[in-house]
Amino acid sequence: MFSPLLINCSVLISHPTGISAYLTNLLPSFSPLQPTLLSSQEINDFNCYQIPKKLSPDHGSIGHFRRLVWTQKKLPKIYHQLNANLLFSPIPEAPLYSSCRYVVTVHDLIPLRYPQRFSPLTPYFRFYIPQVLKQAEHIICNSQATADDIINFWQIPASKITPILLAYNQQHFFPSPTPQKNNYFLYLGRHDPHKNVSRVIKAFAKFPDVNYQLWLAGSVDKRYTPKLQQLVTQFGLLDRVHFLNYLPYFQLPDLIRGATALVFPSLWEGFGLPVLEAMACGTPVITSNCSSLPEVAGDAAILVDPTNVDQIADSMIAIATNSYLRSSLIEKGLNRASQFSWEKTGQATVDVIKQFL
Template identity: 60%
Template sequence: LLISSTASSRFCSATTYTCYPIPGNLSPEQGTKGHFRRLLWTQFQLPRIYKKLRTDLLFSPVPEAPLFTNCRYVVMVHDLIGLRFPQGFSPLTTYQRYYIPQVLAQAEHIICNSRATARDLTDFFKIPAAKITPILLAYDANQYYYLDTVDGGKDGENRENCPYFLYIGRPDPHKNLHRLIEAFAALPNCQDYQLWIAGATDKRYTPLLEAQAEELNISSQVKFLGYVPQHQLPTMIRNAIAFVFPSLWEGFGIPVLEAMACGTPVITANLSSLPEVAGDAAILINPYNPEEITAAMAAVATDAQMRSHLRQSGLARASEFSWQKTGQATVEILSHIVKGIGNRE
C-alpha cells in the first residue's frame, strides 16, 4: 500500500492510498524461489515504484521493505515462530534473525496482530513499545457462520452418527499434535470418537504422527485428511463436537475465531495470543499437559450444557471481530504516521 499526502490548502490535505499488488511469481505459493524473488524485487524494484509515484509512506502487510534507500515505511509482523522454535524452521529462523531486524530498525512504525506478538518484538529485538501497535485480525464472516441445524452432507458427517474432534492447520511440531493425539488416546470411551486432523501433510512430521497413532492403537480413529478445500471447512467445523487447537504459540490464531463463529465449542491453549482471541469463550488448557487436554475434551463430549454455553459465548466473542475494525484501526495508524512525517518536513 503506497500512501501519498498532498496539501490542497494551508489548512487541509488529501491523502491518497494506492494498492500495488506484487507480481504473481513472487507469492509464497511459489515456494522458496518465490520468497527469494520477492526479496530481490522488494530491494531493487519497489524503491523505483515508490519514487515514481511520489510516495510519502509504504505500508507492507509483511515485515519486508526496501533497505538502504530513503523509503519510509510501516510494516506488519504476524509472528516470530522461527525464533521461538528454531529447530524446525531453519530458513525461517535465518530470515527472522538477520533480515527482519534490519527492516524493523528502519521502520517508521510497526503494526502487529496481537499483544503477544508485540511482546515478542520487544523481547527478541528490544523494540520500544511506543513503536509498536497491536491490531487484532478477523475472519471471513461470509463463510464462517452459525447454522441452527447440523449440516451433514458430503463435506462432513452428522455429529450423532460420527462424533469427532477437529483440528485444522499444519502438522509442525509447535502445533503440538503429538500431545493432542496422546490426549485423545486417553479419552474415556475413546473408541466412540474420532479425531480429524485437516491440513496439508508434511513428510517431515505427518509420518511421525501416523506412527504415534498406530502405536497407541487408535490409527483407525485418527483421520489425517490432508488438504481440505476452503469451502468445505465451515461444514466440517460446524459438525465437530469441538475444535481443538493446542498450539504452543500463535501470532494470532484465526482458526479459533472461525470455529467460534460457526458455533462450535473451542478448546485452545492458554499461551501466546490465543487467550486474546478466545477471551472467556473457550476452554483454555496448558498445551504442555496432555491430561488437561483430555479432561477438556471429555467435558465437552459429555456435557450438553457446557457445549451450549461455549457455543453462545463463542458466537458472541466472534461477533466482536471484523475486518472493517481491523482496516479502520490500520488506516488511523497510517494517517497518524503520514501526518507526523509531514510535520517533520
C-alpha cells in the first residue's frame, strides 16, 4: 500500500549530520501521513521504496552527480508508478520539466553569496536550483534570511515560501548540573572564508589575559586552514590558539559547556546551529547581527558587526570580566533554546505539506 506522499530520503547517511540529520529529525512528525520513503535503507515504522545506494552526500561529488541523474531520469517514473500526488525533498532537488508535484527545502544560498572559483556548486545554484524552485508547488526554508535571499536572488514570490526554523537535539545538548567554565573561547565550524575565523583570531589577539586560549573546532581544510595558522603565527599566539580538527558528535556538548563563550561571528548563515546548541548547553554566545543569526539568538546573545574586530574583542573581554553579564546571557540563552524543538519544526513542516496533498 503506497501513499500519495513520497519523501526523498536519498540524502540519508548512517551517521546523520547536516541535511541528513534535518530529515532524520523531521520523519517522526510525518508518521500520521503514512508517506512512502524513497530510501536505500529500511527505516522502522515507515513504508520504504528501495532506491540505489551511493546517492548520499557522504559519497562526495560523484554521489551528488549520481543523485542528480537519478532525480531527473528515475524519480519521475517512480512517482507515477506509485501513483504519488506529492514529493517532499529536504534539499532543493526535484525532477525538472515533469508532471511531478513537489515541495522542497532550501537551507542557504551561500555558494551564490560567497562563490568559490571552479566549484561545481556555483552552476548548480545559478542554473539548476532556480528552475527547481520555479517549478515547485511550495518552498520551505530554515530562516527568514534564507527566504529573503530566495526572493532577492531569484525573484520567487514571498507567498510561495515558508520559513521554518530548525531545532537541536535536546537529549544531547543541555547544561551541566555542575557548571564549570574553563579559560577558553570556542569557535565551532568550518574554516571557509565566510565563516570569518580570521577575524576571530584577530579579535583574540586583542584579548589581554594571557591565561585564556582560543579553541577552533572544525575539520582542517587544506584550502583555508594554512592561512589561519599563518595568522596565528603572525600574532604570536601559537601557544594560545589550538586547532582541534574534526571532533565526534558525542564530544561536542562537553566542549561547548566548558567554554567561556562561543564566538561565532559568521558573515552569513542559513541558520547557525552552533549558536542554538551553545545556548542549550548554558554557554554565552557572541554572534553576528546579520543573516539568520539574530533569528536564532534573539536577545540571548551579544550581537556584533562581524566585520568589526574591535566589537568581537570587546565582547570577549566583557563576558570574561563581567560575571553579571555572563550569568544573564546563560539564563537568557537557556530560555531561548527552550523555544526550539524538532517536534515544533516537524509539525510546522507537515502543516505546509498537508496544504498541497
